[in-house]
Amino acid sequence: xxxxxxxxxxxxxxxxxxxxxxxxxxxxxxxxxxxxxxxxxxxxxxxxxxxxxxxxxxxxxxxxxxxxxxxxxxxxxxxxxxxxxxxxxxxxxxxxxxxxxxxxxxxxxxxxxxxxxxxxxxxxxxxxxxxxxxxxxxxxxxxxxxxxxxxxxxxxxxxxxxxxxxxxxxxxxxxxxxxxxxxxxxxxxxxxxxxxxxxxxxxxxxxxxxxxxxxxxxxxxxxxxxxxxxxxxxxxxxxx
Numbered sequence: 318x319x320x321x322x323x324x325x326x327x328x329x330x331x332x333x334x335x336x337x338x339x340x341x342x343x344x345x346x347x348x349x350x351x352x353x354x355x356x357x358x359x360x361x362x363x364x365x366x367x368x369x370x371x372x373x374x375x376x377x378x379x380x381x382x383x384x385x386x387x388x389x390x391x392x393x394x395x396x397x398x399x400x401x402x403x404x405x406x407x408x409x410x411x412x413x414x415x416x417x418x419x420x421x422x423x424x425x426x427x428x429x430x431x432x433x434x435x436x437x438x439x440x441x442x443x444x445x446x447x448x449x450x451x452x453x454x455x456x457x458x459x460x461x462x463x464x465x466x467x468x469x470x471x472x473x474x475x476x477x478x479x480x481x482x483x484x485x486x487x488x489x490x491x492x493x494x495x496x497x498x499x500x501x502x503x504x505x506x507x508x509x510x511x512x513x514x515x516x517x518x519x520x521x522x523x524x525x526x527x528x529x530x531x532x533x534x535x536x537x538x539x540x541x542x543x544x545x546x547x548x549x550x551x552x553x554x555x556x557x
Contacts, residue, residue: 320491320492320518320520320535321403321492321548321552322552322553323491324403324404324490324491324492324518325403325404325405325491326403326404326405326406326407326486326489326490326491326492327399327403327405327406327407327490327491327492327493327494328406328407328409328486328487328490328492328493328494328508328512328517329396329406329407329408329409329493329494329495329496330409330410330411330483330493330494330495330496330498330505330508330509331396331408331409331410331411331412331417331496331497331498331541332410332411332412332496332497332498332499332505333411333412333497333498333499334496334497334498334523334524334540334541335390335392335393335410335412335416335496335497335541336387336390336393336412336414336416336497337497338390338391338392338540338541338542339387339388339389339390339393339414339416340387341383341384341387341412341414341416342383355376357471358471360372360373360376361373361468361470361471362470362471362472363470363472363473364472365470366438366465366470370453370454370463370465371453371454373454373465373466374453374454374465374466375453377432377466377468378449380432381432381433384414384415384416384432384433387414387416388416388419389416389417389419389420390416390542391542391543391545391546392496392497392540392541392542392544392545392546393416393417393419393420393422394420394421394546395541395545395546395548395549396408396417396420396422396545397417397420397421397422398421398549399545399549400421400422400423400424402549402553402556405424406424407424407426407482407486407490408422408424408425408426409426409428409483409486409487409505409508410425410426410427410428410429411428411429411498411505412427412429413427413429413430413431413432413468414431414432415431415432415433426479426482426483426486427479428469428475428476428479428480428483428505429468429469429475430466430467430468430469430476431467431468432466432468433445434466434467435447435455435464435465435466435467436464436465436467437457437459437460437462437463437464437465438457438462438463438464438465439457439460439462440457440459440460440462442457442459443467444457444458444464447464475504480504483505483508484508484511487508487509487511487512487515487517488511488512488515489515490512490515490517491516491517491518492517492518492519492520493508493509493512493513493517493518493519493520494520494522495508495509495519495520495521495522495523496522496523496541496545497522497523497541498523499525500521509521513533513534517533518533518534518535519533519534519535520534520535520536520537521534521535521536521537522537522539522541522544522545523536523537523538524538524539524540526538
């Protein structure tokens with residue numbers, strides 16, 4: 318609480334655990350129903366898109382429907398509120414569902430892209446709306462090349478500009494919150510360590526950790542939807 322109240326720059330990294338509380342299945346949990354016979358590698362690689370672009374497009378269209386039916390949960394809303402309570406907050410997310418933006422967060426780095434966007438396979442132009450007809454994937458309105466989801470697939474590099482912003486935030490913040498992420502997906506998994514080595518306090522909020530504390534390092538076994546609103550109420554009485 319004291320670290321949060323005193324922080325001048327808070328950096329936050331969120332993973333699938335945050336959106337799970339909104340009913341969004343994790344990446345591998347999305348292999349259910351009609352999609353259970355496919356592995357993620359068959360649906361989320363450049364090779365898969367070249368091999369069967371219609372199949373990949375339809376899977377992502379189904380995932381977009383799941384996201385559209387979901388709503389930001391108290392954890393998303395608390396982080397958006399925190400952005401207005403501290404001098405600076407940078408929110409870095411591995412999620413592609415767009416729920417942080419829908420909750421009101423503005424200083425947002427989407428490391429893995431966003432399901433609500435597509436981009437031209439040939440030219441890289443990004444679109445937030447597109448016409449869906451009989452041809453799947455739809456063609457780029459400018460050049461006719463196929464459109465693809467604007468997400469990072471297996472075997473692809475993270476967007477360099479987003480990654481550089483995330484490194485800068487982790488190395489310059491005085492408090493880093495790692496929330497609902499396994500800490501296994503690189504290179505995002507190195508961000509908490511970078512922040513801690515750079516002198517920031519680090520709080521890990523996850524159902525997979527045991528609660529513990531030592532100087533500048535706090536492990537909190539809790540769901541973000543319950544803990545974050547309570548943390549804001551305690552740190553900023555009357556404001557959250």
